[in-house]
Amino acid sequence: MSAQLISGNSLAATIREQIASRAAELTALGHQPGLAVVLVGEDPASQVYVRNKVAACQKAGFKSDMHRLPADSTQATLLALIEQLNNDTTIHGILVQLPLPAHMDSHAVIEAIAADKDVDGFHVSNAGLLMTGKPLFRPCTPYGVMKMLELTGVPLRGAEAVVIGASNIVGKPQAMMLLQEGATVTLCNSKTRDLKAHCQRADILVVAVGRPNMITGDMIKPGAVIIDVGINRLPDGTLCGDVDFESASQVAGWITPVPGGVGPMTITMLLQNTIEAVERTIANH
Numbered sequence: 031m032s033a034q035l036i037s038g039n040s041l042a043a044t045i046r047e048q049i050a051s052r053a054a055e056l057t058a059l060g061h062q063p064g065l066a067v068v069l070v071g072e073d074p075a076s077q078v079y080v081r082n083k084v085a086a087c088q089k090a091g092f093k094s095d096m097h098r099l100p101a102d103s104t105q106a107t108l109l110a111l112i113e114q115l116n117n118d119t120t121i122h123g124i125l126v127q128l129p130l131p132a133h134m135d136s137h138a139v140i141e142a143i144a145a146d147k148d149v150d151g152f153h154v155s156n157a158g159l160l161m162t163g164k165p166l167f168r169p170c171t172p173y174g175v176m177k178m179l180e181l182t183g184v185p186l187r188g189a190e191a192v193v194i195g196a197s198n199i200v201g202k203p204q205a206m207m208l209l210q211e212g213a214t215v216t217l218c219n220s221k222t223r224d225l226k227a228h229c230q231r232a233d234i235l236v237v238a239v240g241r242p243n244m245i246t247g248d249m250i251k252p253g254a255v256i257i258d259v260g261i262n263r264l265p266d267g268t269l270c271g272d273v274d275f276e277s278a279s280q281v282a283g284w285i286t287p288v289p290g291g292v293g294p295m296t297i298t299m300l301l302q303n304t305i306e307a308v309e310r311t312i313a314n315h
């Protein structure tokens with residue numbers, strides 16, 4: 031391996047220490063950061079994510095409210111809970127874990143969250159603010175990726191950045207954040223012709239697709255920064271990313287591992303967004 035490793039575990043630990051000490055200060059001022067996490071149904075992956083989010087909150091000294099609703103809850107029940115959390119002054123951030131059961135309209139649910147408590151950054155108002163260069167909350171995963179890029183010291187201004195995967199949660203906001211920093215951004219999707227040609231031009235490559243090992247070393251520009259957002263479980267139970275680490279790390283200048291890469295950064299930036307929410311509450315009163 032010739033690439034330098036970007037350790038999400040280590041960067042996340044550093045940022046979480048800073049967050050915990052800021053949380054202690056805010057608590058001493060009577061503003062303990064409060065995050066409400068809502069889980070509807072029993073999706074096994076979501077249960078793990080939610081448990082990790084709540085544990086990270088507690089470790090950082092936040093108040094964390096966990097709300098579980100049965101899978102057959104009505105949308106009205108969920109909206110009533112969101113309304114109650116919107117009005118709860120001890121709660122600064124509200125996160126409704128996705129995906130929601132099929133009978134619910136995710137868009138309507140996200141829009142019901144007060145934009146100034148939308149620590150996921152999924153509300154159209156927050157998406158629009160990011161797009162117009164005045165972000166309030168940035169979606170956690172791409173926000174974490176920006177912190178990892180900062181750590182490398184690789185300049186983003188004028189860089190060719192290629193993002194693969196155009197979801198609302200990762201790809202689209204990632205493209206906006208890179209653009210904001212002066213990169214020339216290409217956003218690829220499942221219809222993109224000649225993905226390899228796009229990848230080979232990338233100084234910065236962010237992959238968020240969900241296909242095990244789809245990006246191989248021959249697709250990478252020598253010295254590029256490779257950020258692997260994918261977390262895939264193989265039939266043998268092991269985890270792997272969307273990037274074939276073995277071959278890619280021979281060519282890249284920097285690379286994130288899976289696990290221990292982007293994953294720990296996502297929750298860290300959720301804590302960061304909750305701190306930012308508290309700071310804004312104080313500033314506005």
Ligand code: GUN
Pocket residue numbers: 125126127128129150170171199
């Ligand atoms: N499901 C997968 N990723 C996320 C996320 O970042 N936030 C929420 N709320 N649900 C998710």
